[in-house]
Amino acid sequence: MRKRKSNEFLTEVELEFMTELWKLGEGSVRDIQECLPPERKLAYTSCATIMRILDEKGFVDSRKEGKTFIYSPQLTKDTYQSRSLRNLSDKLFDGTPASLVARLVDEYDLSGNDLDEIRALLDRRRTDDAT
């Protein structure tokens, strides 16, 4: 199948599908459809179309097994998280990640454990930078 020039980001529905595929590791359209909440009531053809688009965008790779296409992610969830965060930081926080973190800390009801974890992360980063 001819792949189009890819879009770097996923739409809401595509992200939902990718999240299931990341959990599964690999799977057919039917496997992913079964993982979706039952209230979604998505037709098989719609699911197949979304997977085809993900394939065209280069987010998944497909191989044929009998009559079924088996899809596997082309990039990890971590990689996509980093890409999305960088985009968010550039577009919405004028390229200043510190503002993004500040907003996150202000807006979210972070527990003491969360804050300790963040502090530990920052300390580790500072130590790494110093050495």
Place this chain on the structure above:
Amino acid sequence: MTLLNRLFDVYIDLNIILALTATLWLTARFLMARSGKKPAFSVQLGLLNGLFTLVLLSPIVVVLFLDLQAADVVPRGYSVNLADYAVSRYLRGGIAIPAEDFQSLLGLRGRFTETVLTLSSPAGVAIASLLLVGSAFFTLRLCAGFVRLARMLSACHHWRRSGNVSLLLSDTALVPFSAQGLIRYYVVIPSDLLARPEDLKLVLKHEFQHLRQGDVAWEIGLEMLRPLFFWNPFYYLWKGEVERLRELACDQKVTEGGKVDLKAYCLCLVRAAQSGFRKRTELRSPAQRPADAASVALLDLRERFWRRSPSRKLHRRIEALVDDRPQHSHRGLVCLAVLPLAGVVLLTAMSLQKPADWSQDRLMLSAIVNLERLETINTLGQRPLR
């Protein structure tokens, strides 16, 4: 008369006829609303489009009529001319202004044409420049719109094909819309809509109805005329009416006869608007925003100068949908209205033409003007010297 003069005359005539037809349409709309006999929106849209076609064809009809008259197929007495009528009224004392001023008034249009075409005065240069620059600007904008639309269509994901209609999925389209290429029709659906199967069905019904009504072709036609009529407020008024009626007609056709659940349809429109507004905020840069030229969208989300806001438009559409007063086609009434309306448009086109030759009345007016001038000259000698 040169070809340029003739073309400019046709251009001025078209603008005047469009202004008159728009005024007639608004009057007819007001009368229909007052009488309570409001035809179905699709019938109103058909009437509006028919009248516009007649406006555009009126110069050809006039030329044909004049040719038939020249060939003595149509008697010469069957002609109407506004200037001749005004002269006749003047000679009968219906217009009380000095003869010279009246003649000057009659020649106003001719002088305007000469001023603009020969660039003989700063005003003429300014008007000609405005027309040329405005037309060039709107032509370029139209071309840019077509290019943006073509780029957007090519960036879409192919979904399905039925006959000469292609269904495409887009990540960037704010709302579903229909477009037309040289051969194919396109219905573009935001890919998120795949996750809402019920809305998807309703949206497809709506967009297919637009294609059946020929709304995309009309939109392209009207947009292509914008470079010619850009300065005429009646053009914008007309286009606004077409945009309003085509959506109302489409909604009415999709929901008529209880074919779809009215509440579900209204909620689908609201959800589409919410999703479109959210996407519009996300796509901050105008370059990222999808094309809006030569396409007909489910909802118009553009904030436009001196137009109703998108939310107000949606409010009116939903009001029209839930209005439970029966709306009949009133085809008989419309047929009765079509003839006088068409007659007035064609008579106006005819009456705006320059008179072919000097009538008795015109000779008389000219004689009066000359006599008044002679009298002025003769009385110069009788005036006391200071």
